Amino acid sequence: xxxxxxxxxxxxxxxxxxxxxxxxxxxxxxxxxxxxxxxxxxxxxxxxxxxxxxxxxxxxxxxxxxxxxxxxxxxxxxxxxxxxxxxxxxxxxxxxxxxxxxxxxxxxxxxxxxxxxxxxxxxxxxxxxxxxxxxxxxxxxxxxxxxxxxxxxxxxxxxxxxxxxxxxxxxxxxxxxxxxxxxxxxxxxxxxxxxxxxxxxxxxxxxxxxxxxxxxxxxxxxxxxxxxxxxxxxxxxxxxxxxxxxxxxxxxxxxxxxxxxxxxxxxxxxxxxxxxxxxxxxxxxxxxxxxxxxxxxxxxxxxxxxxxxxxxxxxxxxxxxxxxxxxxxx
Amino acid sequence: xxxxxxxxxxxxxxxxxxxxxxxxxxxxxxxxxxxxxxxxxxxxxxxxxxxxxxxxxxxxxxxxxxxxxxxxxxxxxxxxxxxxxxxxxxxxxxxxxxxxxxxxxxxxxxxxxxxxxxxxxxxxxxxxxxxxxxxxxxxxxxxxxxxxxxxxxxxxxxxxxxxxxxxxxxxxxxxxxxxxxxxxxxxxxxxxxxxxxxxxxxxxxxxxxxxxxxxxxxxxxxxxxxxxxxxxxxxxxxxxxxxxxxxxxxxxxxxxxxxxxxxxxxxxxxxxxxxxxxxxxxxxxxxx
Numbered sequence: 001x002x003x004x005x006x007x008x009x010x011x012x013x014x015x016x017x018x019x020x021x022x023x024x025x026x027x028x029x030x031x032x033x034x035x036x037x038x039x040x041x042x043x044x045x046x047x048x049x050x051x052x053x054x055x056x057x058x059x060x061x062x063x064x065x066x067x068x069x070x071x072x073x074x075x076x077x078x079x080x081x082x083x084x085x086x087x088x089x090x091x092x093x094x095x096x097x098x099x100x101x102x103x104x105x106x107x108x109x110x111x112x113x114x115x116x117x118x119x120x121x122x123x124x125x126x127x128x129x130x131x132x133x134x135x136x137x138x139x140x141x142x143x144x145x146x147x148x149x150x151x152x153x154x155x156x157x158x159x160x161x162x163x164x165x166x167x168x169x170x171x172x173x174x175x176x177x178x179x180x181x182x183x184x185x186x187x188x189x190x191x192x193x194x195x196x197x198x199x200x201x202x203x204x205x206x207x208x209x210x211x212x213x214x215x216x217x218x219x220x221x222x223x224x225x226x227x228x229x230x231x232x233x234x235x236x237x238x239x240x241x242x243x244x245x246x247x248x249x250x251x252x253x254x255x256x257x258x259x260x261x262x263x264x265x266x267x268x269x270x271x272x273x274x275x276x277x278x279x280x281x282x283x284x285x286x287x288x289x290x291x292x293x294x295x296x297x298x299x300x301x302x303x304x305x306x307x308x309x310x311x312x313x314x315x316x317x318x319x320x321x322x323x324x325x326x327x328x329x330x
Numbered sequence: 331x332x333x334x335x336x337x338x339x340x341x342x343x344x345x346x347x348x349x350x351x352x353x354x355x356x357x358x359x360x361x362x363x364x365x366x367x368x369x370x371x372x373x374x375x376x377x378x379x380x381x382x383x384x385x386x387x388x389x390x391x392x393x394x395x396x397x398x399x400x401x402x403x404x405x406x407x408x409x410x411x412x413x414x415x416x417x418x419x420x421x422x423x424x425x426x427x428x429x430x431x432x433x434x435x436x437x438x439x440x441x442x443x444x445x446x447x448x449x450x451x452x453x454x455x456x457x458x459x460x461x462x463x464x465x466x467x468x469x470x471x472x473x474x475x476x477x478x479x480x481x482x483x484x485x486x487x488x489x490x491x492x493x494x495x496x497x498x499x500x501x502x503x504x505x506x507x508x509x510x511x512x513x514x515x516x517x518x519x520x521x522x523x524x525x526x527x528x529x530x531x532x533x534x535x536x537x538x539x540x541x542x543x544x545x546x547x548x549x550x551x552x553x554x555x556x557x558x559x560x561x562x563x564x565x566x567x568x569x570x571x572x573x574x575x576x577x578x579x580x581x582x583x584x585x586x587x588x589x590x591x592x593x594x595x596x597x598x599x600x601x602x603x604x605x606x607x608x609x610x611x612x613x614x615x616x617x618x
Binding site: 052054099100102103105106107109110111113114115117118121122124125240243244247251280281282283284285287288289290291292294295296299 | 432558597
């Protein structure tokens with residue numbers, strides 16, 4: 001029973017929130033939900049399977065571009081576009097995995113940056129895809145049938161629904177044989193290989209699932225913001241944020257990214273509204289200091305820290321963030 | 331396309347490649363000794379550029395004259411950064427190492443933007459300007475001076491590593507930390523030294539670039555990607571490899587820009603990077 005307290009409380013708050021929130025708070029809530037969904041998606045490959053990707057913006061951008069291009073150029077309904085975006089991202093993840101998965105650790109992380117950077121260059125130069133100027137989502141067909149709304153509230157429900165679906169898939173993975181395979185790949189790759197786990201295949205499975213849900217988030221972003229360009233949907237900073245949300249909350253934990261997103265997005269938006277307009281980078285400084293602080297002192301994230309408070313024996317291990325068991329503790 | 335344009339491009343590729351090599355040598359040294367990829371390396375270069383810029387603007391000191399000062403400042407910065415932050419994550423997980431240096435990258439960019447505004451700045455009328463005519467080639471004098479300067483700094487590091495006791499101790503730590511420790515080498519001192527030299531290399535490159543390259547807070551982002559490519563191509567931890575690979579990447583980048591289009595320069599380099607990672611992950615000079 002106890003493990004249902006947090007999700008039940010979260011869902012209650014999430015369902016009640018639109019009744020109390022004004023427009024700007026609702027917008028913040030949407031940003032929190034969307035960032036959480038991306039973190040949960042990243043966590044599948046980066047947390048559970050332990051393959052640190054710093055190029056997830058490529059999947060996000062492909063999702064956003066696929067649904068938007070289909071809508072703008074061929075009038076395809078975004079409900080199909082969003083799934084098409086997921087499919088395209090899975091296709092890229094196959095190329096991604098094929099080229100990067102034989103690399104370990106730092107090499108993998110650097111290769112993912114390179115792949116994402118290539119995708120960004122491609123979209124910046126591709127005239128049909130709007131090049132550096134970007135694409136606008138037309139507003140002439142609104143309503144649920146076209147996933148396009150004049151008000152923010154429907155996007156809130158969509159973001160919440162997408163997050164719940166992604167969490168449900170994560171929960172299923174965590175409890176199924178797939179989850180055991182992923183953790184085995186992360187913690188004991190040699191042992192896993194010796195008992196016949198096809199490491200390359202399951203890394204790929206993790207990446208493809210992760211890419212699919214990241215792309216769904218990208219399409220939703222495009223529908224909400226009504227405008228995309230390479231700088232907003234393919235930037236390296238976006239890849240970092242997806243990973244960061246998980247790390248802040250707790251890598252390899254189900255609700256870690258959600259906790260991380262609530263904290264990180266709030267701080268980000270707060271510092272941006274406080275200092276962002278000055279153009280002096282104060283918001284970046286606070287954000288960066290936070291990253292360093294977490295990475296140095298709490299590598300197991302807030303969930304790990306919380307558990308270490310309840311089980312003091314874990315505390316020293318949590319602070320050290322032992323090389324292998326980063327996710328195990330939480 | 332005439333042969334002279336080709337020769338001209340080749341020359342400028344080699345010259346910029348020497349700078350890439352210098353940046354990459356700093357990166358490869360930190361990685362070789364500590365197994366940490368420094369994502370903030372481009373920001374060390376940025377700090378070197380600003381150091382040259384302010385010394386020039388405020389005190390009218392020429393970037394070439396102040397280069398030793400820039401190098402010293404960045405060395406001190408690298409050591410202090412190690413003592414304050416990096417030493418705490420020496421044995422941490424890869425994830426926390428990656429995000430620590432990523433955070434430092436953002437922090438330095440933010441601080442630069444805070445202190446010096448996001449404007450593009452240039453150094454006008456330094457002692458090196460104009461063009462050099464050599465064997466029928468026309469090359470910018472700042473580029474030539476920067477290339478020569480990069481070679482000199484690289485040579486100094488090579489000499490230090492191969493002909494001094496301290497350099498030998500550093501190399502020993504890089505090849506086997508435990509064994510080096512048992513020989514009485516303090517690995518923390520060596521790590522600090524590696525960060526100092528690593529930052530100094532990037533700072534030197536920044537100081538040399540400052541005479542002909544725009545200076546702005548995010549300038550490091552292009553150089554860090556290029557440095558990754560160079561370091562991988564040369565083999566992680568190999569100084570000689572980074573030197574050769576730096577020149578190679580400079581030439582490939584500039585030639586690719588000439589033959590295919592300047593907007594694809596980076597794409598060509600990145601594809602080369604992925605190709606090397608996939609087919610020869612140990613790099614050209616690295617051991618398998």
